[in-house]
Amino acid sequence: MDLHFSLDDVSQYTRKLTPAHIDYRVWPPIPNESASWNKAHIEDHVDAKKHGSSVMSTQKISSGKVVIQEYPQIKHLDHSLVFYRCSQCFRRNADVKCRNKNCPWDLHYCNKKCEARHWSSSHRWLCRFPELSKYIDMTQENFQFHTGETPMILKSYFISNQAKIPSLVSNLDKHGLSDRKKYREKAQMIAAVLHLIRDNAVNELAEIQGQIRCNTIAIRETNHEWGVTEILGKAIYLSASKINHSCDPNAIAYFGKDPGHDPCLLRVRASRDIPPQEQICISYAFTAAKHEKEARQNSLQTLYFFHCQCGACRMSNEENYAAYIYQCPNCSKGRLAAGQVSCRDCKKRPDWMKIAMIEQKADTHVEKGQYVAAAKLQEIIYHKSALQWGEVMDKLGERFAEREDYEKAAKCVMASLKAVRDTFGATSIETSHELKKLSSLLFNGQNYDKAKSIVIEAIRVYKALGLDEQNGTEYKELEKVKKMLKNVPDIPFTTKI
Ligand SMILES: C[S@@+](CC[C@H](N)C(=O)[O-])C[C@H]1O[C@@H](n2cnc3c(N)ncnc32)[C@H](O)[C@@H]1O
Helix, strand or coil: CCCCCCHHHHHHHHHHCCHHHCCHHHCCCCCCCCEEECCEEEECCCCHHHCCCEEEECCCECCCCEEEEECCCEEEECHHHCCCCCCCCCCCCCCEECCCCCCCCCCEECCHHHHHHHHHHHHHHHCCCHHHHCCHHHCCHHHHHHHCCHHHHHHHHHHCCCCCCCCCCCCHHHCCHHHHHHHHHHHHHHHHHHCCCCCCHHHHHHHHHHHHHHHCEEEEEEECCCCEEEEEEEEECCCHHHCEECCCCCEEEEECCCCCCCCCCEEEEECCCECCCCECEECCCCCCCCCCHHHHHHHHHHHHCCCCCCHHHHCCCCCCHHHCCEECCCCCCCEECCCCCCCCCCCCCCCHHHHHHHHHHHHHHHHCCCHHHHHHHHHHHECCCCHHHHHHHHHHHHHHHHCCCHHHHHHHHHHHHHHHHHHHCCCCHHHHHHHHHHHHHHHHCCCHHHHHHHHHHHHHHHHHCCHHHHCHHHHHHHHHHHHHHHHCCCCCCCCCC
């Protein structure tokens, strides 16, 4: 739907507004106690290479340790959830309504305390503008997701004392012309409805939309029983927003699931050991090992308006170990990156035409779900650490598991575990998934000895990454398997994996 708006549309509302409707002081100053850093701090740079501000470690941070936990300064529950979730804390079972019986926003809360907090922090003011709520659904889905709905813009505008949000980048000059036009149209609409007569109001409201787009984090919740992740809403975390992106990150951001958890509490954990004075980075979208440099850079440019200059992107393919996915067809020892002129081990030239043909055939088999045929071809060209090989092995493992052939399934998942571990590291989310899968296959296949060591390793990785809190249900399953394995008598085991 088009966002087109004309001032005539809102004149009926502006007529009835007077300054008495508008009390800008309703918003409290931005709280700065909502974030707590651990062994890390924000550094402001003018140095372009460091991409503006960044977050640096002050001491060694061990893998799995929390670097920051932060509550959002600005948040907004997704419009589709207003009947089921509390608009203040985003928890379920919200049956208390807004004190204003005619509230145009149809908001619900889990209790009166949440209602009161939401009311005093922003809603008592927004509640007076039914005309703004009607613009929520007028945005295009995509556009709406990135910019946030009108309340998100308004909360940002007023919380920051009617200018841009302090110290957050907007990269506005890099947003496309049509996007900038939409920001202005929306800014004009808001300024007209609210009767904002300050000269700069439209510019500021447009800039804020750029800031929201570059800094908003989607608050997610995973239902482990159903295996689905739901986006609850959007939020801005003023401190965590200072963490830059890397395609080869050393930290991960997540929303905790500890008992009585606050769904909006963001945590960032080290995903590997970080030495002092190293920049802490998360991945906004892509992981180097999984996507080609060009694809990553294009997406980051389109979604977040910057040209990625992280370590992985600055490396050429020749330097990027993860790009060495092929196995030399001449000596079967050397690892090759696509198009590499000669093998470093045997010095011979690989036949890239032939490799490309085999790869294309293998891809066709993968598309058709013919994984055995794909694996036979991939085995000729790929190194056993290549993710492409690992993914096909994983699919084959699934097929064997469906047929309850756990021995073969485990063998395949062992192969995919190797590829994933070599690519993403021994302590990574990806490796944790493979370990979890493998432990149940080994258990089901009664390979108890091997299952024991894999379960212990899985528990280590889960704990190191904080997945014991985040994926509580999965973690409990691992603990349960470990307990059961303790009680298994030493059964002589014959199958070798
Ligand atoms: C969420 S902010 C991160 C903090 C930001 N550096 C600052 O000064 O506030 C995201 C912005 O930082 C910059 N940035 C983050 N990671 C980057 C990277 N890998 N390469 C280049 N610029 C990056 C981009 O301008 C991006 O839009």
